[in-house]
Amino acid sequence: MRRDVFQAIADPTRRDIIDLIAHQSLNLNAVADNFNISRPAISKHIKILTECGLIIIRQEGRERYCEIQLQKLNEVSIWIEQYRVFWTKKLDALDNFLNKQSTTKRKQSKK
Numbered sequence: 062m063r064r065d066v067f068q069a070i071a072d073p074t075r076r077d078i079i080d081l082i083a084h085q086s087l088n089l090n091a092v093a094d095n096f097n098i099s100r101p102a103i104s105k106h107i108k109i110l111t112e113c114g115l116i117i118i119r120q121e122g123r124e125r126y127c128e129i130q131l132q133k134l135n136e137v138s139i140w141i142e143q144y145r146v147f148w149t150k151k152l153d154a155l156d157n158f159l160n161k162q163s164t165t166k167r168k169q170s171k172k
Contacts, residue, residue, distance in 0.1 A: 069113040086128040
C-alpha cells in the first residue's frame, strides 16, 4: 500500500510519536512506554511512519532505534502554504472592504 505523509499525520497517536522522536531517537520499547496502547498497535503506527518516510529504523546491536526524518513534512508545509496565501488575500480584501464601509458610514453620519 502506498502511503504519504498526510496519512501519517492524520492520526493523533502518530503525531505524538513524531513529537516524541523529534527530541531524541528512541528504541521501540521506549516509544511504546509513552503510550497507553498495545505494543503491536505502536508497531503498526511505527510501520506507517516508516512507510511514509517520517521515521527510519536504525539497528544498534539488538536494539532498533527510531529516528525522525522531518524533511517529508515539507510536503505538508508546501500544501498548507498555498491555502495560507489564499486566505491571507481573502482576509486582507475583507479588511479593506470593512474599512471602506466604516469610512463611508462616518462620512455620512457627519452630514
